[in-house]
Amino acid sequence: MILAISGVVALLLVVDLVRDRAAQDAHYIGAGVLQLAVLAQLVAGCVALGRTDRDVEGTVFVSYLVTVAVVPVVGAFFSLAERSRVGTTILLLAVATVAGLETRLWDIWTARG
Amino acid sequence: MAEPTTSSAPDRPLAEGWGRALVFVYGIFAVAATGRSAVQLGDDAGKVPYWLSLLAAVIYLGATTCLLVGGRTGWRVAAAAVSVELVGVLAVGTWSYLDDGLFHDKTVWSHFGQGYGFLPLVLPFAGLAWLRATRPSRRP
Numbered sequence: 001m002i003l004a005i006s007g008v009v010a011l012l013l014v015v016d017l018v019r020d021r022a023a024q025d026a027h028y029i030g031a032g033v034l035q036l037a038v039l040a041q042l043v044a045g046c047v048a049l050g051r052t053d054r055d056v057e058g059t060v061f062v063s064y065l066v067t068v069a070v071v072p073v074v075g076a077f078f079s080l081a082e083r084s085r086v087g088t089t090i091l092l093l094a095v096a097t098v099a100g101l102e103t104r105l106w107d108i109w110t111a112r113g
Numbered sequence: 114m115a116e117p118t119t120s121s122a123p124d125r126p127l128a129e130g131w132g133r134a135l136v137f138v139y140g141i142f143a144v145a146a147t148g149r150s151a152v153q154l155g156d157d158a159g160k161v162p163y164w165l166s167l168l169a170a171v172i173y174l175g176a177t178t179c180l181l182v183g184g185r186t187g188w189r190v191a192a193a194a195v196s197v198e199l200v201g202v203l204a205v206g207t208w209s210y211l212d213d214g215l216f217h218d219k220t221v222w223s224h225f226g227q228g229y230g231f232l233p234l235v236l237p238f239a240g241l242a243w244l245r246a247t248r249p250s251r252r253p
Contacts, residue, residue, distance in 0.1 A: 060152055067144065075137065082133045090134050097141055100230065 027091055028076060034098060035072040042069045045105075054109070061108050068101040127183040127191065127247055135243055138236065139177040145229070146170035146221045153220075165205060166220045169233075172198050176240065185249045192244050199237035202226060206234065 045065045049058055075094025079087035128136050150166035157163065172194050179191035206225035226233030 063148055063152075067148070071141070074140075078133060078137045082130065084130075086131055086134050090137050093134065093138060093141075 027088070028080075031072050031076050031091060031095070034095065035069075035076075038069045038072060038098065041065065056109060061105070064101060064105050064108060068098055068105065071097050071101070127180045127187060127243075132180060132243055132247070135240060136177060136180045138232070139173055139180065139240070142221070142229075142233070142236065143170065143173035143177045146173050149221065162220045162223065165201075165222065169198075169201065169221045172201070188244065188247065188249050191240070195237050195240035195244065198233075199241065202233050202237060 042065045046062065049056060049061055071094050075091055075097075079090040079094075081087075082090065126132070146166060147170040150163060150170045153160075153163040153166055176191050176194040176198065179187040179194065181187075202222045202225060205220070205222035209223035221229065221233055225231055
């Protein structure tokens with residue numbers, strides 16, 4: 001779910017990066033949707049951790065959940081400070097980071113990581 | 114995007130333009146490496162690679178801070194940190210391929226940062242290129 005949102009936002013960003021534009025409102029809305037999704041994930045993840053009897057490393061799992069919830073908003077602030085191609089790149093990096101962290105989260109949840 | 118550049122200022126801020134993107138990535142790696150080394154050292158403080166993770170974390174933190182602080186000293190320390198980082202990722206990367214046993218547990222730098230999309234390998238080059246472009250002695 002979150003991977004899909006990251007994918008869509010990343011695609012939007014790449015298009016505008018190629019067109020050499022600063023990050024647009026649509027991107028920030030996309031990042032906002034992503035932010036809501038990772039916040040929901042933070043809550044859902046903690047609840048799921050409390051209920052599961054899987055062999056999940058709790059501390060690591062929660063720290064990843066928190067990190068992934070912080071990345072989009074920090075990325076958005078950084079990119080707002082640089083209204084150029086650079087800002088678009090930063091937002092893209094942030095979205096890519098979220099995607100990367102999501103795969104790690106999945107590894108930890110399935111206890112392979 | 115035509116925007117007024119600050120290149121005529123005596124010391125070009127290190128954390129503007131592409132520097133800001135660099136600070137963002139270095140910041141992420143600082144957090145990632147710190148978290149990883151904390152967890153690993155908490156598990157078992159007796160393994161060399163775990164201490165290398167901590168070293169990587171300190172270097173990323175240092176580089177991030179210096180880029181943000183800027184100025185002549187900031188530039189120098191950042192250059193030193195990024196150079197150590199480059200040597201570190203090359204040395205640990207090569208070492209981990211030669212002796213897989215020691216680096217069974219992944220660190221940020223083992224296998225040239227494979228677990229991080231090889232970004233740790235690319236990052237020091239980007240950092241050095243940026244520092245070269247913002248060298249304090251340069252008066253454009």
